[in-house]
Amino acid sequence: MGLIEVNHLSKHYQIAKRQEGLGGALRSLFHREYMTKMAVQDISFAVNRGEVVGYIGPNGAGKSTTIKMLTGILVPTSGEIRVNGIIPFKERQKNARQIGVVFGQRTQLWWDLPTIESFELLKQVFEVPDQRYRQNMATFSDILGLGEFLYTPVRQLSLGQRMRADIAASLLHDPVILFLDEPTIGLDVVAKERMRTFIKEINRERGVTVILTTHDMSDIEKLCQRMILIDKGRVMYDGELAKIKERFGKERVLIVDLEGEATDFSIAGAAVIKQEGNRMWLRFSRDEVTASQLINQISEKYEIKDVTIKDPEIDVMIRHIYEKGMDGQADYQQE
Amino acid sequence: MILEVIILGTFKMYGEFSRKSFQRAAAYRFDAWTRIIGNVMFLFMWGFIWYGLYHGKGEVEGVSFQAMLSYILISQALQGLHGAGTPLWEIQERVRTGDIAMEMLRPYDYPTRMLFSDFGSITFYFMTAIVPLYTVLFLVLKPVVPTSFSQGGLFVVSAILGYLIRYCIELTFGLFTFWLVETGGVEDIFYFAISLFSGSVIPLWFFPGWLEQVAGYLPFQGIFFVPNSIFVGQLTGQAVWDALLSQVIWLLICYAILRFVWAKASMKIVIQGG
The missing domain is CATH 3.30.70 (Alpha-Beta Plaits)
Known part of the structure; x- marks a missing residue:
């Protein structure tokens, strides 16, 4: 049995249709028409303990929707999810204690306070024992170089520093699974590399299972043994990156x-x-x-x-899969 | 024993939010000071208006000018404290940006965590601005003050109840943002109701009969009017206990509504993604 099990998962949103013109606006005050957006359609996969899985797809493919359902802040329309035996949306708080989440575009740190204060707050929130907290802080400071900005207010950190602090914050309570939503977005080459090294390290040393979404193919190449490719809410490919290269490369x-x-x-x-x-x-x-x-x-x-x-670039191969599917001929142009 | 540990742990966790908020308020000292300047300006404005209205009269509706001055002072002090909490627009902003949805990923209750955060910033403002400023003002102006410990104690209890009532109402109004695209109307209703029916600037006893009756049936009078009236001695004896009871009842009702709206909002987040 996998650590994460997803079976026939679907999520449909009801979106209110906006009607045109003044008459439409008035009508929509009393009667609204809805249309259904199928963000995720019949997705199934399983992730084993210790894996690093890249969850990839173009914007609007359903990546974030899936991550939100895995973390429990979104209820599936149908299908099943189990994260380490827990159904996330039914036991959201219990699930929260066993997962770490980083959304690259927002921070969980207190903007106006020195970075260390946010760590202390999370220590209390997750009831991390003193000794464990000190050990974790020592390890993270070591690999991520947190020491140089622990006493700087978060708003003064560079994006790279903030991301490092955010990922450390998500790991303070020793989660079993780490969800990273675009962890390298906007970072420069050096900062990206540092982030990747750290993710690799916590996966190897602590056995933390990692699921990450990204648009940067080098993240996938350097980190993931496996990738799940989704588009328009469906799984297009689930398997090793090497196989994709084999096939299209x-x-x-x-x-x-x-x-x-x-x-x-x-x-x-x-x-x-x-x-x-x-x-x-x-x-x-x-x-x-x-x-x-x-x-x-x-x-x-x-x-x-x-x-x-x-060599063919992975981006190009993947774009090819989006456009023609796995069975399509590899007749793409190099760019 | 185990229950005690859990309760203590929970308290420690929420208390940490108060501490962090206190520290944040300290980081923004300047903000606190500019706020106190605004507070004092309003104090003088209302002071002079009432001074003018009282000119040549000893008592109006059985209330002396000294009592009225005291009412304005304590009301401004309390309003200052309330203002140090998370303002409505910030709650609305957190709903809009999805920050609230993110906090659902944490093993705590959001409304409780917000309340404890506000305790922190309020404590800072109380210690560094309200206490020193109003101590001086009370000493200089010598208005009516509580004459017994019980009156003072009941005022404190009533003021705390008032704070909690306003907290519940404000957060509830903020959560309405989940269902609205445009929230200016909600803001207007909230601030209008708070400034008129709470008795923050005009005591309810000066209201025309019908309006006083309307205000009596609303929760807002429990926010400033009741504690202020206890402070200046306009509410005494059994009337104090009746007023406190109505505050408790309103607090329970407002809290129940807050929980209901929060439950609905959480459902909306998890079904429609916020």
Whole structure:
């Protein structure tokens, strides 16, 4: 049995239709028409203890709706959820004690007070024993470098510092599961890297199960063994990232810079997809020809100045899945 | 024994909110001081208005000018304290931004946590602004003050009840934001009712008979009018106990309404996502 079990989960919202014009406005005072928005439709998955799962999808795909249902602040329209044996919306407070939640776009810290005060407040709220609190603070300060801004008011922190403080705050009470909603949004490269290292570390050292939503594919590449891809409220893919790469990553692009003009350029096993002066973009499939074979062929006819091989980007692969589904042909263009 | 530990733990947790709010208020000392300036300005305004109205008269409706002055002073002091809590617009803002929904992820009761937060900021304001300022004012102006410990004690009880009544009403009005797109109307109703029917600036005994009767049937008189009247000695004997009883009843009713609205609001959050 998984730590998190989601079965045939759906969430439909009733949205009041706005009627046009003055007459419509008056009519809607007395009678409102509603339309149903299906935010999540028949989603099922299970997450095991110790996993790091990336929950991915375009804006409005239903990511946040799912996270909200898992945390218990949203009631499903139908289907079942169990988080460590608890039905979240029925025992929201009990569930709150075993999960940590970070929403990248908002903070759980007290804006006007030094950061440490928010930690102390959470210590009381979750009744963390003194010794455990000190241990956790020591560990988090160590990895996240909280020490440099513990006594600075939250409103004066940089976004990176605030996110670090927020994630530490969500872990003070030793949750079993950590939900991260866009934990790296808006961070610079260094801050992102630091955040990822920390997430990896608490997963490895403490066995905390992590579910994270993100738009940054490098988060997924560096953190998640598994990803669940959703779009329009449905699961499009659930599995290893490696499999996606396997399936859609066979095609690569070889970029060659030639000495002199290349006329009537053609090479067996590769297609020219772009040409700019002396620079050629060649698409080839790993199954048919190797990169070195290609380079050999080319160098027999032309003088090569420089060579680059581009791996397909995950973003591109994923966009492809959104557009064509898992079974669609991998005929996307590299960008 | 176990129950005691739980109660003590819960109290400690909510108490931490009071402490943090106290610290936050201290971080915004300047805000407290500017607020006290506004408070004093209103005090002088009402003082002069009543001085003018009383000019040449010894007593009006059996109330001396000294008692009326005392009424205004204690009313302004209490209003200052009430104002140090979370204002209506901030509650509305928290509903709009979804901050309240996020607090449902915590193992505590939101209305209780808000109340304890307000205790913190009020205590700070009480100690640093209200007490020093009004001690001086009372010493200088020498208005009517409670003449016995029991009168003073009953005033304190009544003032606390009044505070809790206003807290329940204000939070309830704030929670209406969940159902409204435009909340200006709610704000207007709230501030109108608070300023007129609570007796904050005009004691109910000066109201025309019918309006006094209307006010008597509303919860707002329990906020300022009852404690103020006890303070200046206009309510005495059995009347004090009757007034306190009506405050308790109104508090229970307002609290029940708050819980009902909060339950509805929570349902709305979890069904419609706030």
